Amino acid sequence: MIPAQFEYVAPTTVEEAVAALASAGEDAKVMAGGQSLIPVLRLRLSYPETVVDLGRIPALKGVREEGDVLVIGSMTTHDEILRDPLVRQFAPLLRQATETVADPQVRHRGTFGGSLSHADPAGDLPAVALALDAELVIAGPDGQRTVPAGEFFLDYLTTAIQQGEILVEIRVPKLGEGWGTCYEKFNRVAQAWSIVAVAAAVRRENGSITEARVGLTNMGTTPLRATGVEQALAGSVASADVVAEAASHAAEGTSPTSDVNAQADYRAHLATVLTKRALTKATGLA
Helix, strand or coil, rough: CCCCCCCCCCCCCHHHHHHHHHHHHEEEEEEEECCCCCHHHHCCCCCCCEEECCCCCHHHEEEECCCEEEECCCCCCCHHHHHHHHHHHHHHCCCCCCCCCCCCHHHHHHHHHHHHCCCCCCCCCCHHHHHCCCCEEEEEEEEEEEEHHHHHHHCCCCCCCCCEEEEEEEECCCCCCCCCEEEECCCCCCCCCCCEEEEEEEEEEEEEEEEEEEECCCCCCCEECCHHHHHHHHCEEECCHHHHHHCCCCCCCCCCCCCCCHHHHHHHHHHHHHHHHHHHHCCCCC
């Protein structure tokens, strides 16, 4: 199908983008890579009067270091993240999850910030942002503000980004020595959305687990932290029994849905199985 008619704006600075959104009002849509928005427009499920394309803003692209943090521009594509040496060194979990996103064509157009802003609970990267304790920087008419990943995802397809604002960068704390990571994903066919997935980051010191972060994909209307798993691991000696016991808490506090792909109880079972696999690899027990 052909989209309904709309005005197209392609700003070259963040300030121009914010001004364009302010001018367009509530009937505007922001386009990042377009992998979610364009199909919706073509199916005429959305009728924006204005589309603001962020693709020509250089300041929103790339990865750089700032002390103990990686700063990733919101318009950095999945493919660029996969090839970036800083991501490979300091945020391997992000790379592991990005490898599972769709196919090469989508990864060359889709963006890190676009995926987070879309906030699909079946998307791979929101749970990773939670597990990495990322912070998201949002720009709007009143300047910039920073939101922790744990406060960014509010509901199904809903984030802390307000009308007239855009996500400009993601700040990811570096993972240093002692950290192990793994992203385990279950889907029906290659390149499909996650039925359930688990993002795990575990820090070990002298054989003990000093910190664990576990993010869950598609176990509710937003990505979730598996706090029961994290608490069960903290301070424990890494072993197969400890990992298995901790993984048994994976579905606690979750509210998975039932749909054509899986029933809620099956998703809860998958969360336990995948958490055990992810933790086994992240702790170096595989």
